[in-house]
Structure formats: C-alpha cells, structure tokens
Amino acid sequence: MNFERVVFGFFTILALTFNLVFVIGEIDNPSHHDVWILTIAILVNLIATGLKLGDRSQIGALLLAASLVADLLLISARIFWIVAESDSATGPTAESMATIVSLAAGALAANVVSAIILIGDALMSRR
C-alpha cells in the first residue's frame, strides 16, 4: 500500500462524491440544494487539483485537465449563486437554481472522468 496513492485517491473520490451530493435532487427546487455543500465541493476540488500539479506523465496531464474543468464549472456555479441571491431577498429562483445545478452536473461529469482515469491507471499497473 502506498500512502501517496491513498491520499490522492481519497481526494479525487471525495471531490466526486461531494459534487454528486450537491447535484442530487430536483433540478429547480432550491430547498434540495445546499450552498454549503457546493462550497465544500469547490474546496475539495481545489485540493485535488493541487495534488495533481507537477505530474509529468500523460495520465497526470489528463487528470489535471479534468480537474481544472470541474473547478471552472463549480466556481461558475458558485458565482451564479451569489448573483442570483443578490437579486432577490428569498434566495435563488427556480430558473437560476436550474442553471446552477446544470453547471455543477457538468463538473460532475469531469469528476467522473477523473475517477475513471484513476481506476484505469491503477488497473493498468496491476500492482
């Protein structure tokens, strides 16, 4: 067992699961989606991205790219949330909620790609 692999896999999969936790629920129902979960998801994603920096292999480059896509989409979703909240007193409307969750769902796709690459790499090395 390799300590590095454990930490790396932990953060990659944690990023994926937090993303899923936020996305799950009705797409336009604000009570199904929590802003705290979104913020934590962004934080975990950023940590996972940081761990991927500096890897010189092909797979490392692909993992970093997928992670950057997820960051970009999640941060866009968070900014959208802030803008939507400032417009109304009661929080985001159903329409803006749908956009926010769509963006997060896009990030989820990127995180799934990350996880698949990680598993594929582990299986390829057969150790």
Added chain:
Amino acid sequence: MVVLRHMRRPVFALIVVYAVGITGMALIPGTGVDGNPEKMSLFHAFYFFTYTATTTGFGEIPNAFSDEQRLWAIFCLYMGAIAWLYAIGSIIRLVQNPHFTTAVNEHSFARGVRRLTDPFVIICGFGDTGSLLARGLSDHSIRATVLDRDPERIKAFAVRDYRVRMLGLCAQPDVPRHLIDAGVRQPMCKAVVALTNEEDTNRQIAIVAKLLNPAVKVISRSTSERHCKHLSSLRDVQVVNPFAVFAELLDMAIVTPLQHNLNSWLVGVPGTRLGYPLTVPCGEWILCGYGRMGQELHRRLVCHGIHVVVIDPDVDECVAPGRVVRGFADHDTLREAGVEQAAGIVAGTDSDSDNLGILVCVQHLNTDAFTVVRQNRHENQLAFDAAKADLILQSSLTTARRILKTLISPLINELIDYLHGKDQPTKEIINRLQAAVGERTPHLFRIGITSEEALAVMEYLDTGMQLVLGDLFLDPGKLDEALPCVPLVIRRASGLVMLPGDTETVNRGDGILFCGTVGSERLLRATLNNPYTLHQLTTGVEEPRGYFFQWLDRKLSSRHGLS
C-alpha cells in the same frame, strides 16, 4: 473542363430550344382569369417550359390555355423533350467513355496520393506477390499505392479489406507520369517495389524511379541473370530473385538448420515451430525439373558434395554434371533415377500439378525421403499443405516475405547473417525467444531512442544517468519479471550490436529491434514515455508524483536524516 468542352453542343441546343419555346409561349395570346385576353409573362412562360420540356407536366398553369397556346404547347413538349434526351445522352456517353473514366480515376488517385502524410510504399504489379506484400504491409499499418495495368487485378484490389487505406490505379507502372501520380517524388515515399511479370518492365520501373527520386529505395524482382546484373549496378536498388532466395533457403536448411528454423519462424512461414529444426539428409538426391530454379538448386547441392540425379525432358548431359534421366518425372523415371534409395527429392518444375504428382508418387515409393516442393501458384496452398512436404518453396510468398522484412526490419537479415555458423548463440537466442514468445506468433518491432518515440528515456538520459537495456523491458506490472520480448539488434552510429545483453547501455539515437508479442510492444512503448514507470523500473522505488507529494517526500526524508 473536359466535361464542358464535350457538353458545348448539347447545352447550345438546350438554350436554343428554351429560347424558341419561351418566346413563342410569351407571344401567343391566351385568356386571363377575368375572361379578358392576356399574354403569359416571361417568367410564367419559362416556368411552363421547364416542366414541359422535362416531361414533368403540371398542367395548364396559371390559367387554362387557349387553343393557340395548346398548339404551341404540343410543339414545346416534343422539342424540349428531344433536346433534353440529347443532352442527357451526351453526358452518359461521356461518362461511359473509357478514356474519360481513366482520366477521372488518375486524377482522383493522384489527389489521394498527394494527401498521404504517413510513410507509404509503391507496389508496381498486383499479382500473387504484390497482393501478399500489400497484406503484410497492411498488417504492419503501412500504406501502399498500387499500380497494375490489368483492370481485373485493380478491381480485385479495390474489394480487399485492409487495415489502412490503400490506393490503387489501373495504369502502366513503367510510365513515369504514373509513378509520379503514385507518389514517387513525395518525401514520405519509402520504397518502390517492382513486381510485374515482365523483366523489362521491372527494370524500366527501377530506372525511372531512381531518376525521378534518387533518394528512394527500389526493390525489384528479377529472375534473369542479365537483368539482375543490370539492376545491381544501380545504386540503392535491391534485387530479389525468388530462385536464388529458394536456393539460399535450401542451402541454409542443409548447412545451418538452426538458423534456418529461426529465420522461417521470424519471417512467418506458416506452421514453423521454433526450436524444431529440419534434419536434411545428405545421401543421393533427385532433382525433378532443371529450369532456372533447378539450376540454382543443383549448383548449391553439388557445392555441398551431394550426389544429384536430374530428371528433366530437355536437359543436356553435358550441362548438368552427374547422372541425368531424360523425360518427365513420373513413376518410371523416378524409379529409374533410384527413388527407393534417394535421401531427398526436389519437385521443382514450373507446373503445380506435376509437382504434386511427383510428391504423391514419392510417398508411395519411398516414405522416408526428404521432400522439397516448389509451389508456383498461391491459390494451390491448401493442396500443398495437405501433401505434407518437408519444405515448401513458394515463389510469391518467399518474395513477398523477403521484401516485407527488408522494408519493415532490415536488421533481421543482418542478424541471420551474423548467426551463420554460430550454433551456440543461436541456441541461446532460440531458448530466450521460446521462453518469451513460445507458441505465439512472433511480432518484430523497432523502437528508436528519440524524443518522438521515447520522451521519458531521453529526459532520463539528459540527467546524465546510465540506462541499461535490461531495465527497459521489465514488466511494469510485476517489476521482477521481463516483458515477453527479446532485444535482437541495436543499430547505433558506431555500428550494429548483435544480440545485446541486459547490461548493454542504451544511448541517444539507438534503434533497437525487438521480437516479442503485440502486447509487449504496447507496454514497452508506454514505459518509454512514462517517466514514473521508467524511474520505478530502474531504481525499484516509486517516485512521488506532483509538487505536493515531492515536497512532502523531501520533508520526511530530511526528518529521517536528522533523527
């Protein structure tokens, strides 16, 4: 443009007919919606004429016609329909014109060839040998452009299923224009292979190709001594004489059976098992057929002090030393030649039915004899397989294999030459190959230590460290085992290194020929480009990936250093 030139008259006829019809329709008075006399507008006249001339016929539009108009409409219909038939007929005649089709095919072929960006080979002549060579190239994902003057062969070529796209044209391959169309001047053209049935055409192709592009490699098949000599005098032209190749193979089988077995296995003679060399007996031999191939074989056999009896209908006693039996090889002549006591029989006539007949005869008369048979036509393969000869020499297959190896791994011939007469190293390499590849089909591949093919290795060498060959092909999945592949030859600036050992250092610019499995090539190439796998294989330690883990690793090791 040639289309427009041929279409000038029909187009002119159409324009005149349209003009007459439309003008007449626009001038003839008709009746409007309200019952007042009204002439048809020019646009409506054109609309009417268009659907009438093409025999579509929507009816009387926009209003019901007057009788005058109907009279003119009849005229328009016949005139327009005839003009259109004439025009369409002209187009069809043009399309069916063989010269026109040839011009279009040449044009699209040349355009396809110009767009090729991968290395390719020009094959001139798509007979048995050409098609076997194309198949072999396709198996190695190398493209080819094919020229043959027989349209049937090009049609057969077009329906073949290749792994990579191959381009074919029905054209005289020795015409310079066609060779240029096939891409002889393109930098990606690796070689021109002349395989037509005419010796003169092959020579012409070789000379023209050399003149058009002096850098291109030319390989030509030739069976006549005169042409062989002539071609060999050209620089960088390789001549493959199937009969000489046969004789060489038989020679090798007699003198160095181990090397012959290795060679057959590597160049993919079907049914060869590694490590089971033939044992060729040295008693009296019978040679049926004393043509070009028979003479080559006779010379080689006599060289080794083997007593040879020749059976041939028109051979001179004085030409062939040794005993000669005149006549076609059959039951009687074979017995006369002493088949019951013969150690080996060569059925080497240029007729497959004769050769098969000789084999059947021999199997009746002498079951122990070593049989060598010449197969002339590739399509008779199954019959020859069933005849169970000890050695089958097939002209097209041998030639195609020889050329393919020259194109793909020229080093393999050097290796076989190097092993000539060295039984101990041959046995060792055979053992290693058996352990690595076993019963699977051998896969030859070459890797270059360059930044395109082996980025991680180049980076590793840039740090000034030494890399040994043995580390390179360790299995990244198991670490203590090697991949199923064996390095055969290293080509470097200082010369060739035959059968390099595991401790041989790897340098920049080396080209290494491996023999292994397809899967081993994939894993090896992955190692060459992945710095982490390479580091782990050379040191056994997994290097931390990414800045954070590298920093953590340094922290931990310095703390260990302090305590």
